[in-house]
Amino acid sequence: MRSWVFLIVALIVAAAVFAAALLVRTTYGDYLLFAGYVVLQYVVLATAWNILGGYCGYVNFGSAAFFAIGAYTTVALHKLGANPGRYLSDTPFEVLGTLLPLSLPTLILLGGIVSGLVGFGMGYLTLRLRGVFFAIATLAMAVVLQTIVVNWDYVGGSRGAYIIRPDAAEIGPVSLAYIQYLFLAMMLLAVFALWVARTIERSRMGLGLAAIRDDEPAAEASGVPTLRLKLAATALSGALMGMAGAPFPYYVGYVEPANAFGLPYAVNAIAMPMIGGTTTWAGPLVGALVLGSLQQIATVTFRSEASLLIVGVLLVGFVIVAPRGIVGLVENWRRPKKKKLKSPQ
Amino acid sequence: MSLDLLLNAIVAGLLLGGFYAAVTVGISISFGMLDVVNIAHPAFIIVGSYIAYIVNDALGLDPILTAVVVLPAFYLMGQVVYQVFYLSFEKRGEEALRGLAFFFGLLFITEVVLILTFGVDYRYVQAPYIGPTWRIGFVDFPLRMLIPCVVSLLLVTGLQLFLARTFIGRAIMAVAQDQQALRLLSVDPIRIKRIAFGISIATAALAGAFLIIIQPVEPSVGREYIGRVFAICVLGGMGSLPGTVIAAMLLGILESFTATFYGPSWAPAVAFGFLLVTLAVRPAGLLGR
Structure with missing residues (x-):
């Protein structure tokens, strides 16, 4: 399937799901939209993690940090937008005040840019080293960023910040309830993330990343620009995670370091692709849909900690x-006769 | 900046560093020598803390004594974990990505199980040396810090002697360098690695007892230590125990200075910033092998 055909098919599916969500709303209320938003957010996070982790083999434990960068970019800009005169008057940036408050798509884009840049900088520092050091550095980065946010009063520090969600959003002539608008935005973001992942997977870049994953020195020796590819993958993956985090403040209404940097994001971003299957774009999608729904069910029926325990054990x-992963199991089941290829040790 | 404040900060840092050495020595063995990236090590430490807490709460036993008693259990647990890790990942040559995910999963499961059983309340222990402080001149030596520091240095010294003097100890050092050569001496490298990993987890029992003596513990405290232990291990030169102690003392002093002169809320960032700088500037560490 060509790339643009895939995009169109994915958009049609997304439109169908959105229409279905609007239809069932009359019977179930908004709950399904709220739950579905979380699942879609995990589709984006898992797909983003997989671009670096699955295709290239570099483990990122700091997904929560990238997510939080997106969320806090929104908080900072929202606060600026709520009272531009107070922060911007008499500074060279006064003219920018006329652009505020920013719309949700702009915020998502900006959140993506900021966390993409952080991903790039962090990759530049640590990607020359063995993959293990990169993994540990991402853990470290998450804590450094959380400490900075805790000590940063402007975005609320450890007290957190309240964001008042607008009642409705206008898209041209149509007026949507805000949760529908958020759901739609996250849906489109998920489609975009999947399209990016699939395009990378089938491009020269995807081949290069796979070569790095399988044998980095050999890839380097055959002329794969390893550092450049790794940097691109880290920045892209970070940017997508930031984009997933940008609408988060409007979704929850109250952002504090503990929930924006929450462990569930870091764990799910790794667990979902690992459980779904890391080699194709379908793996993270399957993993996120299955695990995300399971967690939503476990959270309402047992406790939220129990839902996390399921993820860890799985x-x-x-x-x-x-x-x-699941994708691998399905493939084995569909082609049981095929002789198993033994990977060289 | 007054002299007594400065001296007190240095002493507090050294005492803290002694404790960090005990926390890191397990990682220096597993990550530094065996190349097993056990990011779940802090979770084992927290388990050690909770065991010390339970026994102390029920029987009033000294936490360090408890740790010594459960040491063999931790050793066996370490052997089991290594065996699973070896059979599932190392043997298949998949330890990089999936091995990391495995340990991350262990870390996470331990934390959630502890939260489900004990809740997120802070737990602490009672012991006669928690509270009193020795004063020499104007320098404070809180016994709560001094005793873990001393026992920890004894532990590291003991381990260093064990590694340098005994056959198994030398075999552990050798497995870090050349597995094949060990096979030629008809020593099973996997058995040696299993023993070494068992020892590394056994140190977590003691480190856990120290931790709950020094500060109240709740299940997610362990995560703060991931950055610290790896920073110390890398700066110490990956698997050098003297290097580990030096690096631990350095970090201890750095954190104590930050807490004294800037405020304790910045302390976690110090450790992790320290790690990032170490990785970026000198990944081979101070006493690199």
């Missing part, structure tokens, strides 16, 4: 028993 179980 993650460990899958990496031991089924290293290729």
Whole structure:
């Protein structure tokens, strides 16, 4: 399937899901939209993680940090937009005040740019080293950023910040309830992320990343620009995570470091692709849909900690028993006769 | 900046560093020598803290004594974890991506199980040396810090002697350098690695007891230590125990200075910033092998 055909098909599916969500709203209320938003947010996060982790083999433990960068970019700009005169008057940036407040798509774009830049900088510092050091550095980065945010009063510090969600959003002549608008935005973002991932997977860049994953020195020796590809993948993956985080303040209404940097994001971003399957774009999608829905069900029926326990146990179980994830299991089941290729040790 | 404040900050940093050495020594063995990226190590430390808490709460036993008693159990647990890791990942040559995910999963499961059983309340222990402080001149030596520091230095010294003097210890150092050569001496490198990993987890029992003596513990405290232990391990030169102690003392002093002169809310960033700078500037560490 060509790239643009895939995009059109994905958009049609997205439109169908959105229409269905609007239809069931009359019977179920807004709950399905709120739950669906979270699942879609995980589709974006998992797909973004997989661009670096699955295709290139570099583990990012700092997904929550990139997510939070997106969220806090929105908080900072929202606060600026709520009272531009107070922060901008008498500074060279006064003219920018006329642009405020920013619309949600602009905020998503800006959140993506900021976290993409952070990803680039962090990759530039650590990607020359062995992959393990990169993984540890991402853990470290998450804590450094969280400490900075805790100590940054403008965005609320450890107290957190309240964001008042508008009642409705106008898209041209249509007026949508804000949660519908958020759901729609996240839906389009998910389609975009999947399209990006699939395009990379089938491009020269995807081949290069796979070569790095399988044997980095060999890739380097055959002329793959390893550092450049890794940097591009890190920045892109970080940008998508930031974009997933940008609408978050409007979704929850109250952002504090503990929820924006929450462990569930870091864990799910890794667990979902690992459980779904890391080698194709479909893996993170499947993983996020299955695990995301499971967690939503577990959260309403048991406790939210129980839902996280499910993820942890599934993650460990899958990496031991089924290293290729659900997608790998399905492929094995569809082609049981095919002789198994043994990977060289 | 007054002299007594400065001296007190340095002493507090050194004491803290002694404790950090105990926390890191396990990682220096598993990550530095065996190349097993055990990011779940802090979770084992927290388990050690909770065991010390339970026993102290029920029987009033000294936390360090408890840790010594459960040491063999931790050793066996370490062996089991290594065996699973070896069979599932190392043998298949998949340890990079999936091994990391495995340990991350372990870390996470431990934390959630602890939250589900004990809640997120801070827990602490009772012991006669928590509270009193020795004063020499104008320098404070809180016993709560001094005792973990001393026991920790004893532990590291003991381990260093064990590694340098005994056959198994030398075999552990050798497995870090050349597995094949070890096979030629008819030593099973996997068995040696299993023993070494068992020891590394056993140190977590002690480190956990120190941790709950020094500060109240709740399940997610362990995460703050991931950055610290890896920063110290990398700066110490990956698997050098003397290097580990030096790096631990450096970080301790740095954190104590930050807490004294800027405020404790910045302290976590110091450790992790330290790690980022180490990785960016000198990944081989101070006493790199």
